Amino acid sequence: MTAARLAGAEMLDVGGYARISDVGQIGDGRDGREGVIRQREDVYDLAKLKRVNVHRIYEDNDTSAYKRKVKRKDFEEMITDLASATISGILAYNIDRIARQPRDLERLIDIYEQARRPMIFATTAGDYDLTTADGRFQARIYVTIANKFSADAARRVARQKLAEATDGKPHKGQRAFGWRDAEHVDEKEAEILRKAREDILNGKLIATVHREWAEAQVRTPQTPAGKTISYTSVRYVLRNPRLCGYRAYIPQEHRERSGRVDPVEYLVERTDGTPIVGKWETIFTPEEWRELVDVLDSRKNTGKGRKVGTTVTKRLLTGIARCGNCGSGLASAMYQRGTPSYEKYGYYYLCKVANGGCGTLSRSGPPVDDYVEQILLGHLKKQAQVVTPAEREDxxxxxxxxxxxxxxxxxxxxxxxxxxxxxxxxxxxxxxxxxxxxxxxxxxxxSTLSVTPIRASSAASRIVREWDKFTVDMKRAEIMRSIEAVVVSKAGKGGAQRGKFRPELLEIVWK
CATH class of the missing domain: 1.20.5 (Single alpha-helices involved in coiled-coils or other helix-helix interfaces)
Known part of the structure; x- marks a missing residue:
């Protein structure tokens, strides 16, 4: 309803809306609120002119109305208040402050069409009577034009960013984890990344790295205040091509459509297919980064069950130990609480019929694990004592x-x-x-060949030295590099349960 039709009626309560898309460049001397402050003043001036009362100013600072995935908190509250009759109209500096996507305007139009009370929709550039076909038509034209302007601006910005990426210039905005600014490495964070890479190559899972980082309160600049670092952030950081100097460029529309995407898939390449190298200090060499990415790729879900190496495997020899009767991989289970076996051992390995096994074999877990660890470490100690020639690639x-x-x-x-x-x-x-x-x-x-390298004497020595610090998944990875299977034979009429641990019932099959 227009202001003329409101003449003589009771003063309406309306909402004023103020929005600006950015807060200015860092260090330019502005606090980012100058734009919305001016818009608030314009709203109050407009309210006096229209003889309405401003119930509340709804303000979305540094918020885009064009990007589809951006949530405007105050805009949503304004729509709720409009639909519930808390307010009976909207005032703004211009219609493009309220909507740059036609779907947002249509939500407002639905409310105005269904309302059975005096309503107003006014801007300093003019009024729009959304209860009439002509008013809706006019509003739709202006929002469509605003949408086109935003699309053109986004295209120009994207082209500029791609040109900067092709030139190897660093990313703008927040610094990346591992760097204190756009160009210089933060040695403390870089050391965290180097250790994570080494651990993952030794078999540690990203889930374990994530837990350790969260417990140590490791945070990236993008981690929300009061939150711990997420699993996806850890994975993203470790796969970031920036680590070795490669420049990536992820178009904004891809980010908005898919959220956080794999930066490895968005390397900027020359016409000959070689990656663009950026102008900043690096933490890994390209070979070190590629080796890490290959290992992570090798653990992806194959589509045939759970992901390789996930934390579902809690026991050292699950799947590695095999039934000597039928050859099936052994699963693990806990003894019943309160029993002597639970107090002494906790868990055991068993051949399960549900997994295709014969179901006739079980063995207490810790003694088997300890025995296999001792044999493997003895094997590695012998390797460490042998002086080997320079390692040759397969x-x-x-x-x-x-x-x-x-x-x-x-x-x-x-x-x-x-x-x-x-x-x-x-x-x-x-x-x-x-x-x-x-x-x-x-x-x-x-990836498969890279994660099973020939073990040099120095590597074997390091594994023996650091074994007690290894997690279960790291130990499993080392076992699988050297051991094909641990065959567990039946003891016969409870012999393994009544007597002492019998290592002769275990056969280690070496690779």
Whole structure:
């Protein structure tokens, strides 16, 4: 309803809305509220002109009305108050302060159309009677224009950011974990990252790293106040190409559509397929970073059950120990509370019929674990005493890496042929898909070969020295590098339960 139709009526309670999209550049001397303060003044002046009472100013500072995933807290409260008749209208400096997405305007239109009371929708640029077809048409045109302006601005900003990425310039905004600013490493945080990399290569899970970081109150600049670092943040930080100097660029629309995405998939490359190297200090070498990413990729869910190496495996030899009768991998279970076996051992290994086993074998867990640990450490100690020549990379691994390099060259050549119109779009799409499928296959092969390297004497010595500090998943990884299986044989008529631990009933199958 227009102001003219409100003449003589009781003064309406309305909501004033003020919003600005940014708070200015850091260090520019502004506090970021100048824009909304001016808008608040304009709202009060407009309220005097329209002879209405401002019930409340709804303010969303540093908040976009264009980005779809941005939640405007005060805007939502204003809509709720409008629908409940707490307020009977909206005043703002301009309609683009209220809405830059047509769907937000439509929510307001629905309320105005269904209201059975005097309403007002006014800005300093003019009024919009949302109860009439002409008023709604006019408002929709202005919001559509505002949406187009925002889309054009977003496209220009995206193009500028891509150009900066291609030039190797550091990211703007908040610093990344591991750096004290855009260019210089924070040695304390860098050391945390280096240790995490070493632990993960030794078999530690990201879930374990996350728990340790949370307990140590490790926080990134992006961690919300009062919160602990999240699992996804730990994974993101460890996979960040910035660690080795590679420049990534994730388009804003991808972030808004998918949330936090894998930065590894958004490396900025030259026309020959080689990554752009940024202009900042690094924490890892490219080889160290790639090795870490390959190990993490090798643990991804295969689609056939739980993820490899998740914290579901709590016991040292679950799946590694095998039934000597049927060959099935042994599961683990707890003894019944209050029994002598529970007090002495706690858990045991068993061959489960539900897992395809024979169900005829069980063995107390701790003695088996201790025995296998002692045998493995003795084996590693012997390796540590042997002076070995310089470690040579596996020929199969070398061949796989060489094929990966050729695929990168083939992809770059396909891009050049497409750019020269020597390949049709369909031919280019098929070729890129074929190369990417082959690339993924080779990456998985490289990951598998990389996580089972030849153990040098220095590595064996370190493992023996640090064994007591290893987590269960790290110990399992070391066991699986050297041991194929631990075969547990039946003792016969309770022999293993009544007598002492009998190591002759265990057979270690070495790789």
């Amino acid at each position: 020929p199969e691994l070398e061949a796989a890496k060489a094929k990966l390099k050729r695929i990168n060259s083939d992809k770059a050549e396909a891009r050049q042929l497409r750019a020269s119109d020597m390949l049709s779009l369909s031919e280019f799409a098929r070729e890129i898909r074929r190369l990417e499928d082959k690339e993924q296959e080779l990456k998985e092969k490289v």
